[in-house]
Amino acid sequence: MPTTPATAAHSSSNGTAEMIMLELVDEDGTTIGTAEKLAAHQPPGQLHRAFSVFLFDEQGRLLLQRRALGKYHSPGVWSNTCCGHPYPGEAPFAAAARRTYEELGVSPSLLAEAGTVRYNHPDPASGLVEQEFNHLFVGMAQDRLDPDPEEVGETAFVTADELAERHARSPFSAWFMTVLDAARPAIRELTGPSTGW
Numbered sequence: 158m159p160t161t162p163a164t165a166a167h168s169s170s171n172g173t174a175e176m177i178m179l180e181l182v183d184e185d186g187t188t189i190g191t192a193e194k195l196a197a198h199q200p201p202g203q204l205h206r207a208f209s210v211f212l213f214d215e216q217g218r219l220l221l222q223r224r225a226l227g228k229y230h231s232p233g234v235w236s237n238t239c240c241g242h243p244y245p246g247e248a249p250f251a252a253a254a255r256r257t258y259e260e261l262g263v264s265p266s267l268l269a270e271a272g273t274v275r276y277n278h279p280d281p282a283s284g285l286v287e288q289e290f291n292h293l294f295v296g297m298a299q300d301r302l303d304p305d306p307e308e309v310g311e312t313a314f315v316t317a318d319e320l321a322e323r324h325a326r327s328p329f330s331a332w333f334m335t336v337l338d339a340a341r342p343a344i345r346e347l348t349g350p351s352t353g354w
Contacts, residue, residue: 179205180245186290191245202286208253209291209336210239211344212265212298217352218314220298225310230285236330249292262303268296271343278331287332293340295347317353
């Protein structure tokens with residue numbers, strides 16, 4: 158994993174994870190404090206900064222990931238390419254690039270901002286709540302994937318039609334359609350009108 162000031166502050170010298178802190182924000186996305194990750198997701202949830210990444214291949218197919226079964230939140234469900242939380246003080250763009258590499262072993266060849274979306278999604282399976290101010294990013298994945306099995310159960314590149322079929326028969330994260338719909342204008346600009354996004 159690349160070491161940045163943010164990642165250096167969030168890993169210990171013996172490789173064990175320390176408490177992960179999230180950035181709490183107000184309705185405008187202004188930072189107002191911090192909270193421990195799990196605590197921020199306990200009902201009713203604390204509004205915090207997050208990001209969602211949508212990467213595509215040259216054919217305009219979206220890279221999905223199925224979250225690993227060992228994850229504490231939404232295990233085993235399909236979701237967008239990558240999502241997560243910036244460390245306090247870490248720029249969302251830097252966090253999105255960092256986390257995509259950590260989870261999938263690939264650095265986007267292109268990554269562009271695609272707006273923000275605010276949502277409140279309870280997860281009935283875990284009892285946790287996603288109260289997020291989410292920064293959206295779209296880009297290209299042109300290198301071979303090398304997913305971390307502790308983070309990612311499997312991956313798939315899908316067309317818009319294939320996504321609709323998969324979404325109808327497989328469980329997806331509670332936030333997936335919200336972030337996808339919010340990112341669609343930027344996705345269409347990236348992939349072109351013929352891809353159906």
